[in-house]
Amino acid sequence: xxxxxxxxxxxxxxxxxxxxxxxxxxxxxxxxxxxxxxxxxxxxxxxxxxxxxxxxxxxxxxxxxxxxxxxxxxxxxxxxxxxxxxxxxxxxxxxxxxxxxxxxxxxxxxxxxxxxx
Numbered sequence: 810x811x812x813x814x815x816x817x818x819x820x821x822x823x824x825x826x827x828x829x830x831x832x833x834x835x836x837x838x839x840x841x842x843x844x845x846x847x848x849x850x851x852x853x854x855x856x857x858x859x860x861x862x863x864x865x866x867x868x869x870x871x872x873x874x875x876x877x878x879x880x881x882x883x884x885x886x887x888x889x890x891x892x893x894x895x896x897x898x899x900x901x902x903x904x905x906x907x908x909x910x911x912x913x914x915x916x917x918x919x920x921x922x923x924x925x926x
Contacts, residue, residue, distance in 0.1 A: 810845045810876075811844070811845055812845045812846060812862070815845035815847070815876050816847065816862045819849070819860070819879065819880070820860045822883055823851070823860065823883060823914040824860065826913060826914045827913075828856060828857070828914075829856040831853045831856070832853070833853055833855065834852070834869050834903075834910060835851070835853075835854075835865055835868040836850065836852075836868060836869065836910065837866075837871040838850065838871075838874075840874065841873060841874065841875055842875050842876050847862065848864045849861060849862045849863070850864075850868060869903050869907070870903045870906065872904075873898070873899040873900075874892065874897060874898045875897065878892055878897045878898060882898070883911065883914060885912075889904075889907075889908040890908070
């Protein structure tokens, strides 16, 4: 997979997250995979989510990890602090706030119960 494909999959996964009540914040994400490595940012500005594939140096936090780890973070399958402890996630800046925001971007988990209308 190329970086553009990885980026588009991530963007598709989080684009509908409700961030309307989150104060402005920007997180730069660096994916370190050989095949799909690259940089993108996730910004919350005036209650809107912006996700773009370029180096955003005026960020509040930066995350460095592999594509698979980032997806596990978004899916709630890996806790950010566990990834940091394991050495699969590196952070700079306001990591605590970045982790709080990541948890808001998580893909909803299926409950296993479907309701019929």
